[in-house]
Structures are given as structure tokens and as C-alpha cells.
Amino acid sequence: MADVEDMWRPVAGEAVGWLAEMDPEHCYSGFEPPGRPDSVWLLHAMYVWRDGLVTTTHDDVYRSVRAAGLAGADGTEAEVGELLEDAVVTGSRLGRSGHPGTGWRRLRWSELAAGFGGPVVPDGEYPGHRCLRQAHPTGSWSAAVEPPAEGCLDREGWRRLTGVLARHSPDGPDTRCLAYYCPLVTADWDRETVYAGRVGDAADLYDHPAMTSCPSNLWAADRSWVVYCDWDLWGTKVVGPRALIEDLLADPELEALRLPWTV
Incomplete structure (x- = not known):
């Protein structure tokens, strides 16, 4: 069975550039995407x-x-x-x-x-x-x-979230997605750390041996959804289609709520 480092391979840091453009003031703690078309916060x-x-x-x-x-x-x-x-x-x-x-x-x-x-x-x-x-x-x-x-969703919540994301992704578990770890996690201030893999393997990112946290951002390659974990917060923001957000709000294993002032 492949380990997480085989499933998730490093890619050029420029891959996170589109998020940096939306949140230029992120201060090295993760990029917050605007809450459109819809968004929800998962409480740790x-x-x-x-x-x-x-x-x-x-x-x-x-x-x-x-x-x-x-x-x-x-x-x-x-x-x-x-x-x-x-x-x-x-x-x-x-x-x-x-x-x-x-x-x-x-x-x-x-x-x-x-x-x-x-x-x-x-x-x-x-x-x-x-x-x-x-x-x-x-x-x-x-x-x-x-x-x-x-700075990090709890283990059980992360696994639940990635399962819901797979159901709302264009190619299901095979959907290509990318994961970004901010410098406060990596301690690497000279480059952006980004990995590419499948959303079906995203649960295993929680235990990436080189990291102490889940990704600061996780997103589908088609940018249909984005996950944001700020290193200073007790909540994780998910942005995407309304159907995805409604499923997260209804999930009995997650505690989720909309915060309209964060959109």
C-alpha cells in the first residue's frame, strides 16, 4: 500500500498563486478565500x-x-x-x-x-x-x-470532511486536488510548499510525516471548492457550491455554521 508521500507529490509553489491574489494579507498562516458561492465554518x-x-x-x-x-x-x-x-x-x-x-x-x-x-x-x-x-x-x-x-481541524472531523468533499467533486475520489502548507507549519520561509494528489487520499494528509498539521489550504484542481485552516483559529472554512455546504451543515459528525461576516 502506498504511503502518503507516494500519494502526494510536491509541485511548484506557484500553484497557490491564485489564492494569494485573493488574500494578499494572509500573513503566512493560510489563505482565506471569499465565501462564494457559499461557505461554512467547521468548528474544531x-x-x-x-x-x-x-x-x-x-x-x-x-x-x-x-x-x-x-x-x-x-x-x-x-x-x-x-x-x-x-x-x-x-x-x-x-x-x-x-x-x-x-x-x-x-x-x-x-x-x-x-x-x-x-x-x-x-x-x-x-x-x-x-x-x-x-x-x-x-x-x-x-x-x-x-x-x-x-490551526488544524481535529482528526475525526478532517476524515469526515474529505469524505464529503469526494462526494461533491467532479471525478469523485479520483478528483485531482492540491494541498498547501503555510510557513508557520513548514518553517520554510523561502518557498511555498504545495502537494498534488487525489481527494480520495486527502484523509491521509492528516498524518503526513513532514508536517504537524492538516494542510493550510486544500482545493480541487478545478477550484470548485477550497478548504482553509488558519494557524491561529479554532475553525476551518470550506467554500464551494451550496449543495456541498448544505451537506456539511447537515452532517451529524461535524459542528458547522455559517458566519455571514466572513464571506
Whole structure:
């Protein structure tokens, strides 16, 4: 069986030029396409421990571990060397994420927002750290919550998305598409990193051995749909035909919503 590096081959960075023209201010974190003909945001999954929320935060845990002279190993910012004294460990991961395992359940953004009586995403905002503020007023989430990851759709959501994309592509799973990884993912600031392959193989891009994230952009060669993952956001934008967007909104495994101010 071919591995992901055989299925996805490098192509010239100029292939991403059309997206760069639409979003010249992307700041090296992915290109946001305009939401036409239609668009939707897929909210990155979060999870809650089966026994419910606790008042102890991820930051509390980090500082207790640090005070005890132990190394952080929870996959959050605690692993990323020494923090500034006044920095806050939020609990949010950067890059790939997925279901934490036994004892955890999916916590929908809409469920949490309803509990606090606030919006899922405030008017004028993108899906990110300004959302659901009542659940992390200090910046750090309850230690009983695995909050949404930044910059990358969760593993289960990515696989679900690529399956829906294949159904709405002109040649089904054989449809040629391209994947772009921004410099904040690749650490290569001298060239654009683009791969070409089949949408039927796009699920495997999630575990590309040279990357720590899903692609920053994925698009069909005929440009009928585009996926956008900004390295700083908790949501992934999909742009394409209305039928595709409606299917994503109706998918029971995804949490999707339209944000009209992002079109």
C-alpha cells in the first residue's frame, strides 16, 4: 500500500498563486478565500471529562507540576519550554488533535454556549480564543476540558470532511486536488510548499510525516471548492457550491455554521 508521500507529490509553489491574489494579507498562516458561492465554518472538536467540569484549570495544573519540579507532558503549551512568568497555559493544542479516549465525550460548542447563555461565535468574530469566553475567563480552560485545537481541524472531523468533499467533486475520489502548507507549519520561509494528489487520499494528509498539521489550504484542481485552516483559529472554512455546504451543515459528525461576516 502506498504511503502518503507516494500519494502526494510536491509541485511548484506557484500553484497557490491564485489564492494569494485573493488574500494578499494572509500573513503566512493560510489563505482565506471569499465565501462564494457559499461557505461554512467547521468548528474544531472539544471534549469534556465524563464527570463534568472542575474549577482547576490547565494553568493551575501546569504551575502545580512546575512547582513540584516535574516536567509537563500533557501536549499543551507546558511542553514548549519555559513560559514567561505572567503567561497563561490555556490547554489548547496547536496542530493535530483527536478524541482523547475512554472517559471523554464530545462537547459541542453549541452545548457550551447554551449553558452560558451566549453566542457560539460572537458577531464579527472568527472561531478562536475570543469565543466561549465564559468557559475560560482567565484564558485557561477547565482541566476537565480538552478545548479546540488551533490551526488544524481535529482528526475525526478532517476524515469526515474529505469524505464529503469526494462526494461533491467532479471525478469523485479520483478528483485531482492540491494541498498547501503555510510557513508557520513548514518553517520554510523561502518557498511555498504545495502537494498534488487525489481527494480520495486527502484523509491521509492528516498524518503526513513532514508536517504537524492538516494542510493550510486544500482545493480541487478545478477550484470548485477550497478548504482553509488558519494557524491561529479554532475553525476551518470550506467554500464551494451550496449543495456541498448544505451537506456539511447537515452532517451529524461535524459542528458547522455559517458566519455571514466572513464571506
